[in-house]
Each structure stands twice: as structure tokens, then as C-alpha cells.
Amino acid sequence: MPSKGPRLCACGRVVPPGQMCVCAKARKAASDAARPSARARGYDGDWQTARAKHLASHPQCVDCGEAATLVDHIVSIRRAPYRRLDPTNFASMCAGCHGRKTAAVDGSFGRAIQSQVDP
Numbered sequence: 198m199p200s201k202g203p204r205l206c207a208c209g210r211v212v213p214p215g216q217m218c219v220c221a222k223a224r225k226a227a228s229d230a231a232r233p234s235a236r237a238r239g240y241d242g243d244w245q246t247a248r249a250k251h252l253a254s255h256p257q258c259v260d261c262g263e264a265a266t267l268v269d270h271i272v273s274i275r276r277a278p279y280r281r282l283d284p285t286n287f288a289s290m291c292a293g294c295h296g297r298k299t300a301a302v303d304g305s306f307g308r309a310i311q312s313q314v315d316p
């Protein structure tokens with residue numbers, strides 16, 4: 198027989214029948230918030246695999262020739278999301294060169310967007 202009365206949640210709150218405890222709602226909201234942003238940035242399993250493969254076959258930074266520690270997208274995935282897993286859009290880079298490129302590209306991209314919305 199299902200109980201119709203209030204139940205006691207594991208967190209100690211008394212939960213009215215047919216409702217979800219606020220602790221469960223908070224946990225759900227937190228996981229919903231975390232999931233799309235991680236995906237939106239493109240850091241999912243497919244990317245991790247493609248990135249590791251590219252680093253293994255292209256271990257040197259395309260700019261300075263030092264050991265590469267990360268893989269950059271030649272065309273930003275914000276401009277070309279469909280090229281996120283395209284190996285011809287990958288460039289191995291060291292952290293220093295990547296930092297310089299990101300600052301330059303994101304800076305000009307930001308200004309380009311700005312001029313589009315504010316002609």
C-alpha cells in the first residue's frame with residue numbers, strides 16, 4: 198500500500214505527498230546547469246579522443262616547434278561549430294602560443310561581433 202502522508206527525506210525535511218524535496222530539486226538544477234555548458238564548450242568524450250589522437254600524431258607546436266600540450270581549432274568552433282571534430286581544423290600548440298593566439302583571435306572576433314550588432 199503506497200503511503201499518502203508526508204514523507205521524511207534523507208536530508209531531514211518533511212516532504213508533502215506528491216512533491217519533490219527541495220534538496221532533490223537543487224541537485225537536479227545543479228546537474229542541469231552543469232551538463233549543457235560542458236557540452237556547449239565542446240569538451241565531451243569525442244573531442245577528448247580526437248584531441249589525444251591529434252597530439253599523438255602531431256606532437257609539436259605548429260608555431261614554435263616545442264612540445265605541444267594542447268590542440269587548438271584553427272577556425273574557432275564558435276565560428277564553425279561543425280568543424281569541432283574535423284582533424285583538418287586541428288593545430289597542436291604549446292600553452293604559450295595558444296594563449297597568444299586565443300587572445301588575438303578572440304579579441305578580433307569580439308570586435309567583429311561588436312561591429313555586426315552595432316554597425
Ligand SMILES: [Zn+2]
Nearest residue numbers: 206208218220
Ligand atoms: Zn531532501
Ligand SMILES: [Zn+2]
Nearest residue numbers: 258261291294
Ligand atoms: Zn608554441
